[in-house]
Amino acid sequence: MEIFAYSFMIRALLAGLMVAIIAPLIGNFLVMKRFAMVADTLSHVALAGVAVGLLTATQPIFATILLTVLSAILIEKIASKQKMPAETALALFMPGGLAVALLLISLANGFNSNLFSYLFGSITTVSSQEIYLIIGLGLVSLLLIGKFYQQLLFTCFDEEGARLKGIKTERVNLLLMVLTAVTVSLTMRVVGALLVSALMVIPVVAAMRVGRSFKQSFVYSILFAVLAVFFGLLGAFYFNLPAGGAIVLVALLIFAVASVVGRK
Amino acid sequence: MKIIEIKHLNFAYQREKVLTDISLTVRSGDFLGLIGQNGSGKSTLLKLLLGLLKPKSGEVLLFGQRVESFKDWSQIGYVAQKSNFSSNGFPVTVYEVLRMTGVATEEIERVLALSSLQSKKDRLLTELSGGQQQRVFIARALLNRPKLLILDEPTVGVDGNSQIKFYELLRKLNQEEQLTIILVSHEIDIIAREVSKVACINQSLVYHGHPKELLEDNLIEKLYGQHHRLIAHTH
Numbered sequence: 001m002e003i004f005a006y007s008f009m010i011r012a013l014l015a016g017l018m019v020a021i022i023a024p025l026i027g028n029f030l031v032m033k034r035f036a037m038v039a040d041t042l043s044h045v046a047l048a049g050v051a052v053g054l055l056t057a058t059q060p061i062f063a064t065i066l067l068t069v070l071s072a073i074l075i076e077k078i079a080s081k082q083k084m085p086a087e088t089a090l091a092l093f094m095p096g097g098l099a100v101a102l103l104l105i106s107l108a109n110g111f112n113s114n115l116f117s118y119l120f121g122s123i124t125t126v127s128s129q130e131i132y133l134i135i136g137l138g139l140v141s142l143l144l145i146g147k148f149y150q151q152l153l154f155t156c157f158d159e160e161g162a163r164l165k166g167i168k169t170e171r172v173n174l175l176l177m178v179l180t181a182v183t184v185s186l187t188m189r190v191v192g193a194l195l196v197s198a199l200m201v202i203p204v205v206a207a208m209r210v211g212r213s214f215k216q217s218f219v220y221s222i223l224f225a226v227l228a229v230f231f232g233l234l235g236a237f238y239f240n241l242p243a244g245g246a247i248v249l250v251a252l253l254i255f256a257v258a259s260v261v262g263r264k
Numbered sequence: 265m266k267i268i269e270i271k272h273l274n275f276a277y278q279r280e281k282v283l284t285d286i287s288l289t290v291r292s293g294d295f296l297g298l299i300g301q302n303g304s305g306k307s308t309l310l311k312l313l314l315g316l317l318k319p320k321s322g323e324v325l326l327f328g329q330r331v332e333s334f335k336d337w338s339q340i341g342y343v344a345q346k347s348n349f350s351s352n353g354f355p356v357t358v359y360e361v362l363r364m365t366g367v368a369t370e371e372i373e374r375v376l377a378l379s380s381l382q383s384k385k386d387r388l389l390t391e392l393s394g395g396q397q398q399r400v401f402i403a404r405a406l407l408n409r410p411k412l413l414i415l416d417e418p419t420v421g422v423d424g425n426s427q428i429k430f431y432e433l434l435r436k437l438n439q440e441e442q443l444t445i446i447l448v449s450h451e452i453d454i455i456a457r458e459v460s461k462v463a464c465i466n467q468s469l470v471y472h473g474h475p476k477e478l479l480e481d482n483l484i485e486k487l488y489g490q491h492h493r494l495i496a497h498t499h
Contacts, residue, residue: 032354154364157356160344161404164314165365166337211355212388 003237011131012123012243016229018138019183019190019199024207024221025145026183027200029176031208033156036201038075038177041090042184043196045071045097049185050118050193051104060118061133061185068181071097076177080170121192121244123233134186141179152176153214190229191244198248199225206255209262224254265292266328267412267444268313273322275308282308284468286322290446292411295438297455297475298448300465306448309465310416313446314342327411341405343398345417358392358400359385367407378441379403379433395419395426399433406437413437414446419454431458 003009030036049067053060071093079086105115117125126134145152154162155172163169187196203224204217211217232247239246268290275283283305290296300306311317312324315331324331327339358381362372376382379399389397398418405413415434419427435458437443449455455462456475464471464478471478 150364150366154366157354157361157364158344160316161342161401164337164340164342166335208353208355212357213386214354214356214360217355 003234008124008126009233009237011126011128012233013230015126015131015134016123016190016233016247017226018134019187020225020229021222022138022141022183023187023199024203024225025142025218026176026180027204028207028214028218028221029152029156030180031201031204032153033176035086036197037087037090038072038180039184039197039200041075041094041097042068042072042181043188043193044094044101046184046188046196047101047118047193048097048104050115050188051101051108054115055104055108059129061130061189064185064188065137065182067097068185069178072177072181073174076174080173117192118188119192119194120242121188121190121195121247123190123243124236126189130189134189137182137186141182144175144179148172148175191247195244195248198251199228202248202251202255203228206251206258209255209258220258224251224258228254266290266325267292267294268446269325269328270309270313271323271325273309273312273324274320275305275312275317276320281467283312283465286465286469288463288469288472290412290444292444293438293442295434295445295458295460296447297459297462298446298465299450299452299455299462300470301450304466306465307416310414310448313414314340338408339411341402341407341410341413343401343405343413343415343418345420353390356389357386358389358403361389361400362404362407365404365407371407375403375406378406378437380429393426394422395430398422398426398430402433406443410443412444412446414448416448417450418447419449419451427454434458 027036027039030039046064046068049064050060052063052067056063075086075089075093078084078089151162151167151172152175154165154167155169156176159169159173162172183200184196187199191199203221206224207217207220211220228247228251232250233243235241235246235250236243266289268288270286270288273283273286274281286309298306298309308317312319313326313331315324315334318332326334327336358376359372362375373382376385379402381396381399381403384392384396384400389400392400402413402415402418419430422430431454434445434447438445438460447455447459456479459475461473462471462475462478463469
């Protein structure tokens, strides 16, 4: 295929496929916990990280990971101490992240094309350095999910029950939030900050329509995300479309098909 | 053997007193019904028993240890009033609900057999009736052979036939497996029929003893007000 003749497309596919595996994995836990909105919130915080990167002329992904992880820890602390409902905490961080981003961007002399690539994704411009980072952090995330799979599942399914069975649910929640923050930062490079939660949630809800067990649903969600990334990139390459939008639209198409098939 | 010992327990939310000077002992093999009207402090007492709240004064001992330092939670099985999963709709099978606790397959098979759920193990939780779902959560609570089972209003929203099977299972667990059970309920007639001891809470401990005597005294009025009386269920 012509698409594989270009090194930038191979890099895009590698980054996209890694993200397509991690994003729905984390998304499954978030949807089960009814906390999917945290991905959207952290993607707004991630924009502030991008702004820091642009302002300091450094690789934005480092500042993005740092800021989203810090925010994720804070959100979890606020929610677990029940100082305010989790939704209210998210409602503080979402505009807060955006406000910081806007201020920093204005200091960095306003909007430029680089910023738009983070807003809407620019997978085809992923550098080799970013590929290593995405694959490295992706593998670490996969290892952590594998190691703590049962605890994550039990805590998201029934936190009170898990705590009474001796699971340290605060630590498990914290791990999930940190993994979410890292995943948001990595996914942002593929589909853009505004569409991050799409890749974490749409394949999961599509899989829920056809899965006959959690395990099946888990596998389907990864398969759907991989299909969305692959065909989205293919569409973007051959029809000259923005990759992020194409990926999300393919994911939505899969959701529509799964909804029809799942009803039978 | 004392499973639970509550000594002069007091609890308040800010200035609002919820529980006053509760002292109560639960012994091995007891089937205790904990009853009281809404707002009487039943749920608060449960949370204090499970270490989820800190008392203002007094203490709770679980298996002889203060609840604050109690670590061996595998000794206690807990079934909440309503699982937080019930309205989510995530596809999860009965087997997966039990497997996520990290126990071995043989132990899962044991509790499935005990709860008569073998034929349902590959079914989705959402496809089961309310009574069957509660049996799944009892099965989960029974993993690793706990010595104490605590159930918080377990039959709310469960149909009559399922309730019969549900209480049959609890009787079997109490009599054949010598499991100590605490059953929280507002269904006073069922409690009176099923349990071996009753504790009535109305901020303080109004009555603790045999359910028969509860029916003879005017305690129902004390607990629920003058307009309440006992009507026997026919099932």
